Amino acid sequence: MHLVADDVAFAYPGRPVLRGVSLVVGAGQRIGVVGENGAGKSTLLQVLAGALVPQSGQVRCAGSLAVVTQELELTSGATVGTLVDEALASVREAGAALERAVDEFDHATGELGALTDALARVDHLAGWDADRRMDEALTRFGAPRDPWRALAELSVGERYRVRLACRIAARADVLLLDEPTNHLDEAGIEYLTGQLGAWPGVVVIVTHDRRLLDDVMTGILDLDPSMDGRPVLYGATRYATYRFAKDQAHRRWHQRYSxxxxxxxxxxxxxxxxxxxxxxxxxxxxxxxxxxxxxxxxxxxxxxxxxxxxxxxxAVELPVPPLALAFPDLPAIPSALGGTPSGEPLVEVRAPLVRGRLDLAGTRVSLPPCGRLLVTGPNGSGKSTLLAALAGTVPLDRGARRIAPGVRLGVLTQDDHAALAGLAPTATGFDAYARWALDLLAEGALDPEQLVPVASLGLLAESDLDRPLADLSVGQRRRFELARALLAAPHVLVLDEPTNHLSIGLVDELTDALRATSAAVVVATHDRKMRGDLADWPQLRLA
CATH class of the missing domain: 1.10.287 (Helix Hairpins)
Incomplete structure (x- = not known):
């Protein structure tokens, strides 16, 4: 089993994405794919999977292949059982073939070749254990297990966890994963790490998870620009080693150019x-x-x-510096409070109850000026609901929410597609940003003197802000959603899984910015590295 990409190039109409990608991955090798948002990481997985045809070069795959993309197109009437049956189809076919070979075998004159081949196929797929593996993967990832549950009724995270469990249980020879830790809690990430570390075949993963790179990868493929214009495969097995090697390569590039x-x-x-x-x-x-x-x-x-x-x-081209986050100087206290600390929280909720999702009887969650709060806990414990309660976007069945006069909130949800869905298909980043600014201004929730221009943040190039949002990559849209949370120069930032879909470099920059900002910040995250970096913050763990 192996996966080979030979000088692959791919471009969308008018926009080159990949050039000169060469990769050879054999059994037992695990390659992490990194790069800035929009560099073509998800596109590369689609080319490797055969879903996109390269303009030049070729891809060769020996063995069965499975891919888990970031977004799933729903089929009408599809259920959890539909995905399970599709994933185990080859296992069950191999089992049925073995049964036929056994039933038809003539012990007196039969040839053992066909029987041996059928047995080897079942053994290769570990067919004896497939149903148990599937049940274990669904359970450990916290995915719904009822086969009759319609996929359309599940959250984005639940659907992703079902697909991931199906692919892990199916034991394909070549496994392609796009940001697999985005929707997993700590227990799910630990289970995934163990499965990938013992995977006998080929693994290629697009990820921003720095700990996963450390724990699993045997090499790192960086799609960012290099001296010869081609992606670079680093043999580094740790993120820090890769970063050092990349920085040294950029230094040599600058020296040669000079x-x-x-x-x-x-x-x-x-x-x-x-x-x-x-x-x-x-x-x-x-x-x-x-x-x-x-x-x-x-x-x-x-x-x-x-x-x-x-x-x-x-000659080499001038090295193009990557986008660098220019985090704005956010205010700590609204002018309505006189600009001086009063001892009162900016926002708080007391004993919040949202039936079926969150019950914190006897608990007060508050953020003072410049306050910090790190919210942790397994999937389903109510982290997102608590943040929504603080943001005022979900009604409480019990308890109370209070926000100080003049306080502006900046909110980043896990999946902010609803806001983008309300825009025209051709709406650009500049169009959407202007519309939201006008809406906030009409609501009295924006001080025109403190509006944060989207182009000043270093999150997206102006050329990308001029493109329709629908044409941006998932990671680029996530960057835009982060910019939207900063638009009104908020006094309080409420960030739910802020590292999802972002590039590794931006995650590092964002972590530093959150530690330094004057605004109050509440973060809910499963990102182990970010949790470690924010370990000195006050913490609330939900069971």
């Missing part, structure tokens, strides 16, 4: 001098050959021209 520019300027000066001598014919002293000096000048010009051409033909 050296080439100095050499080019020197050659151009030499060329100018040669042209000047040619125009004057470099007249020789009286008595010498009339054209000897002029002939030498022409030789110098041609030689300098050739050197400049050779240098430009092999």
């Amino acid at each position: 050296a080439e520019q100095k050499q080019r300027q020197a050659l151009l000066r030499r060329l100018d001098e040669s042209y000047e001598g040619l125009s004057d014919e470099w007249r020789p002293p009286k008595g010498s050959g009339k054209h000897r000096r002029a002939t030498h000048a022409r030789i110098h010009v041609k030689a300098a021209d050739r050197l400049v051409e050779r240098l430009e033909a092999h």
Whole structure:
């Protein structure tokens, strides 16, 4: 079993995405794919899976293949059982083939070859254990197990966990996963880590999870620009080692570019001098050959021209710096409170109850100015509901919510597709940002003097903000949703799984910014590295 990509290139209409991707992955190897949002990570998985055809190059796959994308297109009437049956179809076919081979075998004259092949196939798929594996994976990932549950009734996270469990239980030879930890809690991530670490076949994973890179990967493929314009495969098995190697490569790139520019300027000066001598014919002293000096000048010009051409033909491009987060200077206290601390919380909820989702009887959750809160707990414990209660976007069946006068909230939910769905299909980032700003202004929830321009944040290039939001990658849309949370210069940030779909570099920058900002911040996250980085914050763990 193996997966090979040979000089693969892919482009959407008018927009190149992948170029010169070469990769060879064998059994037991696990490659993590990283890069900035929009670099083509999800596109690469689709090309490797055969769902997209490359414009050049080729992909070869030996063995069965399974892929779990970030988004699932729902089939009408599909249920949990539908996905389970599809995943185990090859296992059950192999089991049925073995039963037929056993029933038809003639012990006196039969050939053992067919029976041996059928037995080997079942053994390769661990068919004896398939149903138990499926039940275990669904349970450990916290996915619904009722086969009659309609997928349309499940949350995005539940649907993803069902698909992931099905692919893990099916034991494909080649496994392609796109951000598999986004919808998993700590127990689910630990189970996934164990499964991937022992996977006998090929694994290629797009991930922003730095701990998963450390715990599982045997190599890291970086799709960000490099000196020769091709993706770089690092043999690093730890994130810190990869970052060091990448930084060193960028330093060498900058050094080579600077050296080439100095050499080019020197050659151009030499060329100018040669042209000047040619125009004057470099007249020789009286008595010498009339054209000897002029002939030498022409030789110098041609030689300098050739050197400049050779240098430009092999020169590297100027390294393009990646987008860097420019986190705004957020206010700590609204002007309505006089701009000075009053000892009162900016926002709080007391004894919140949302039936079937959250019950914190006797609990007060409050955020003072510049306050911090880290919310943790397994899937289904009510973290998202608690954050929605703080944000005021879900009604309470019991308890009370209080927000101080003039307090502005910036809210990032796990999946903010509902807000984007209300926009016209052709709406660009600039269009949507302006519309939301006008809506907030009409509600009195925005101070025009403190509006945060979307282009100033370093989250998306202006060229991407001019494109329809529907054309952006999942990660780029997530960056836009983060920008939206910062639009009104909020006093309180409420962030639910803020690392989902973001690039690794941005996750590092965002973590540093949240630690330093003057705004109050509440974060709910399963990201183990972010939880470790915020371990000194006050914490609320939900059971």
